Amino acid sequence: xxxxxxxxxxxxxxxxxxxxxxxxxxxxxxxxxxxxxxxxxxxxxxxxxxxxxxxxxxxxxxxxxxxxxxxxxxxxxxxxxxxxxxxxxxxxxxxxxxxxxxxxxxxxxxxxxxxxxxxxxxxxxxxxxxxxxxxxxxxxxxxxxxxxxxxxxxxxxxxxxxxxxxxxxxxxxxxxxxxxxxxxxxxxxxxxxxxxxxxxxxxxxxxxxxxxxxxxxxxxxxxxxxxxxxxxxxxxxxxxxxxxxxxxxxxxxxxxxxxxxxxxxxxxxxxxxxxxxxxxxxxxxxxxxxxxxxxxxxxxxxxxxxxxxxxxxxxxxxxxxxxxxxxxxxxxxxxxxxxxxxxxxxxxxxxxxxxxxxxxxxxxxxxxxxxxxxxxxxxxxxxxxxxxxxxxxxxxxxxxxxxxxxxxxxxxxxxxxxxxxxxxxxxxxxxxxxxxxxxxxxxxxxxxxxxxxxxxxxxxxxxxxxxxxxxxxxxxxxxxxxxxxxxxxxxxxxxxxxxxxxxxxxxxxxxxxxxxxxxxxxxxxxxxxxxxxxxx
Amino acid sequence: xxxxxxxxxxxxxxxxxxxxxxxxxxxxxxxxxxxxxxxxxxxxxxxxxxxxxxxxxxxxxxxxxxxxxxxxxxxxxxxxxxxxxxxxxxxxxxxxxxxxxxxxxxxxxxxxxxxxxxxxxxxxxxxxxxxxxxxxxxxxxxxxxxxxxxxxxxxxxxxxxxxxxxxxxxxxxxxxxxxxxxxxxxxxxxxxxxxxxxxxxxxxxxxxxxxxxxxxxxxxxxxxxxxxxxxxxxxxx
Numbered sequence: 057x058x059x060x061x062x063x064x065x066x067x068x069x070x071x072x073x074x075x076x077x078x079x080x081x082x083x084x085x086x087x088x089x090x091x092x093x094x095x096x097x098x099x100x101x102x103x104x105x106x107x108x109x110x111x112x113x114x115x116x117x118x119x120x121x122x123x124x125x126x127x128x129x130x131x132x133x134x135x136x137x138x139x140x141x142x143x144x145x146x147x148x149x150x151x152x153x154x155x156x157x158x159x160x161x162x163x164x165x166x167x168x169x170x171x172x173x174x175x176x177x178x179x180x181x182x183x184x185x186x187x188x189x190x191x192x193x194x195x196x197x198x199x200x201x202x203x204x205x206x207x208x209x210x211x212x213x214x215x216x217x218x219x220x221x222x223x224x225x226x227x228x229x230x231x232x233x234x235x236x237x238x239x240x241x242x243x244x245x246x247x248x249x250x251x252x253x254x255x256x257x258x259x260x261x262x263x264x265x266x267x268x269x270x271x272x273x274x275x276x277x278x279x280x281x282x283x284x285x286x287x288x289x290x291x292x293x294x295x296x297x298x299x300x301x302x303x304x305x306x307x308x309x310x311x312x313x314x315x316x317x318x319x320x321x322x323x324x325x326x327x328x329x330x331x332x333x334x335x336x337x338x339x340x341x342x343x344x345x346x347x348x349x350x351x352x353x354x355x356x357x358x359x360x361x362x363x364x365x366x367x368x369x370x371x372x373x374x375x376x377x378x379x380x381x382x383x384x385x386x387x388x389x390x391x392x393x394x395x396x397x398x399x400x401x402x403x404x405x406x407x408x409x410x411x412x413x414x415x416x417x418x419x420x421x422x423x424x425x426x427x428x429x430x431x432x433x434x435x436x437x438x439x440x441x442x443x444x445x446x447x448x449x450x451x452x453x454x455x456x457x458x459x460x461x462x463x464x465x466x467x468x469x470x471x472x473x474x475x476x477x478x479x480x481x482x483x484x485x486x487x488x489x490x491x492x493x494x495x496x497x498x499x500x501x502x503x504x505x506x507x508x509x510x511x512x513x514x515x516x517x518x519x520x521x522x523x524x525x526x527x528x529x530x531x532x533x534x535x536x537x538x539x540x541x542x543x544x545x546x547x548x549x550x551x552x553x554x555x556x557x558x559x560x561x562x563x564x565x566x567x568x569x570x571x572x573x574x575x576x577x578x579x580x581x582x583x584x585x586x587x588x589x590x591x592x
Numbered sequence: 593x594x595x596x597x598x599x600x601x602x603x604x605x606x607x608x609x610x611x612x613x614x615x616x617x618x619x620x621x622x623x624x625x626x627x628x629x630x631x632x633x634x635x636x637x638x639x640x641x642x643x644x645x646x647x648x649x650x651x652x653x654x655x656x657x658x659x660x661x662x663x664x665x666x667x668x669x670x671x672x673x674x675x676x677x678x679x680x681x682x683x684x685x686x687x688x689x690x691x692x693x694x695x696x697x698x699x700x701x702x703x704x705x706x707x708x709x710x711x712x713x714x715x716x717x718x719x720x721x722x723x724x725x726x727x728x729x730x731x732x733x734x735x736x737x738x739x740x741x742x743x744x745x746x747x748x749x750x751x752x753x754x755x756x757x758x759x760x761x762x763x764x765x766x767x768x769x770x771x772x773x774x775x776x777x778x779x780x781x782x783x784x785x786x787x788x789x790x791x792x793x794x795x796x797x798x799x800x801x802x803x804x805x806x807x808x809x810x811x812x813x814x815x816x817x818x819x820x821x822x823x824x825x826x827x828x829x
Contacts, residue, residue: 063675066678066682066686067675067677070682070716074677144673145676147642148671148729149686149732151641152640152642153691154659154660154662154663226604324642324643331671331673
């Protein structure tokens with residue numbers, strides 16, 4: 057038996073045995089699997105009862121956008137640090153061994169494919185929505201998932217090739233950068249062209265997303281074409297796109313091996329920085345500053361913290377750091393991205409003749425923004441603070457430290473909400489009261505998610521499996537948010553006599569109230585979380 | 593025998609190693625030292641075949657990236673990182689298979705015994721402390737009976753017993769005719785057994801001395817190191 061197959065078999069066997077030795081962990085995995093299975097099966101029964109399917113072009117657009125979201129960062133990263141499909145043990149033990157580098161590369165590719173597939177399992181969470189709203193079969197969901205895996209794998213291989221070719225050569229790096237800008241720019245132009253050609257508006261946008269033009273763009277377009285051809289049962293088109301994708305992958309692999317079988321250096325930097333990052337997360341240490349290769353330039357701006365005494369020094373220090381990250385302090389590039397997504401969605405749903413009213417559009421965008429806030433709530437100044445010892449060492453009461461250290465994290469959604477709903481209300485010409493309640497709801501959800509974060513640190517902090525913690529944390533947030541959302545939806549359905557702005561405003565109030573009360577309660581209950589490091 | 597000729601490693605405009613020339617003979621222990629950022633780890637990674645470089649590196653007469661060279665050197669990395677889901681014993685079995693080591697079991701048992709890992713044979717990589725990971729890394733490097741051994745800061749994280757045992761192992765390797773290249777900051781830990789010292793500064797070998805040369809000058813290793821790295825004539829060889 058070859059050394060590599062021994063390695064793979066033993067790792068799989070030991071992982072399975074380890075799971076059996078930890079019944080708690082096994083139970084959580086089984087519960088998660090059952091949850092996903094339920095999500096996948098139950099909508100099939102309901103799908104028959106629901107009427108017509110949602111416009112599939114919307115799904116095509118979202119899917120294309122997701123593929124771009126996976127592909128573009130990987131390719132642009134190739135200018136700095138390459139990519140990796142290996143881990144540190146591979147570097148330390150495999151790369152220095154007499155095993156042929158090409159065989160090691162195949163091992164890395166297979167391992168990465170399996171890891172990417174596992175990483176995308178969370179997408180199954182959405183399988184219910186896909187099946188119910190778009191009438192997609194279970195196999196259709198699998199094809200969509202495989203399309204994503206194919207794009208990630210091909211992008212990683214291409215990034216490795218580009219990095220190997222351009223590494224340390226500014227001229228080549230500029231050429232790669234220019235080529236990437238041209239590629240993605242051409243994609244945007246094609247979309248714009250199709251949009252105007254189809255008469256603009258929501259219909260024009262949906263027609264542009266469905267356009268064959270976009271499918272001709274390598275990797276992303278081909279994968280999307282193949283996946284949707286398979287979903288639609290168009291075997292000929294599926295074969296064409298799959299063949300193109302396979303040929304591109306084979307070409308990249310062949311070029312890579314022909315030009316540079318000595319690829320160890322190309323993956324080393326990224327492997328080392330990923331390893332350091334993982335170790336830091338696992339050991340709850342501060343994340344290394346220069347992770348991902350090449351420290352980002354940070355504007356020093358002014359100097360000094362200026363204000364704060366005792367626990368409040370944490371807040372003013374975080375503000376100084378926030379000023380260094382962004383001129384707008386609590387607003388940053390993520391604010392701009394979310395606002396752009398909001399405007400794009402508004403463009404899609406809010407401008408058609410048979411679309412929702414401006415006020416309802418704002419409510420839909422609130423739901424989207426809260427969802428994005430939910431997904432990103434695991435990160436923040438507060439979480440970073442826990443990774444350093446000072447929060448435990450500073451001689452002040454734990455409750456004061458908790459309040460001040462979490463202040464910027466709580467204020468960020470307030471500032472962002474003000475921007476989002478001022479801009480969106482103006483764009484949609486929505487009622488001012490609806491804009492105000494959306495702002496209050498968004499800010500209060502920020503507070504609720506922060507308190508959920510604190511609660512999860514208090515209750516789950518001692519667990520060592522970070523993936524498990526994240527899963528349980530998101531589940532906890534869902535539980536915390538459910539009563540407020542439920543009360544709001546209930547109130548909206550029982551207040552049919554009022555105007556829509558009034559209904560939306562009144563139904564938002566219990567949600568805001570619940571979020572604030574629950575948050576304050578959690579803050580109070582967890583007031584001693586910073587008394588020692590083991591409490592979090 | 594390790595021979596490094598005109599080794600240069602550049603990262604864009606930064607020259608991490610600038611025209612390094614040295615050799616480590618059979619039955620010789622060479623110590624690579626220098627301040628942080630001097631280029632020691634980069635040099636060792638180049639020799640281990642992990643980085644591209646200009647120049648020639650021969651291990652037992654074969655280019656360092658060839659399978660022949662790789663069969664004859666062992667490498668202890670700066671960051672020990674075992675496979676999380678492989679037991680200690682399985683790490684050694686894997687190495688034995690990859691390097692085609694016949695009758696490896698007895699040798700593996702002896703190595704584990706010396707590193708006090710015998711009772712940890714069934715432990716998974718992820719269950720090991722930093723020090724144990726380092727010990728396992730040393731066992732993996734030595735199992736194929738290499739003729740050349742490179743160790744990047746191997747003493748960091750080891751307990752006193754393991755340090756004593758590793759020192760004894762290095763001396764035994766030398767006695768068996770093995771070439772040993774060791775990078776370290778802990779000069780007093782290697783003071784008893786080094787044969788050659790290579791002091792690196794700003795990517796270059798600022799000084800290369802044998803034990804006899806240093807003894808004749810009346811200095812010790814530490815004095816030599818500070819006279820080179822802090823003295824007025826930093827680049828004198």
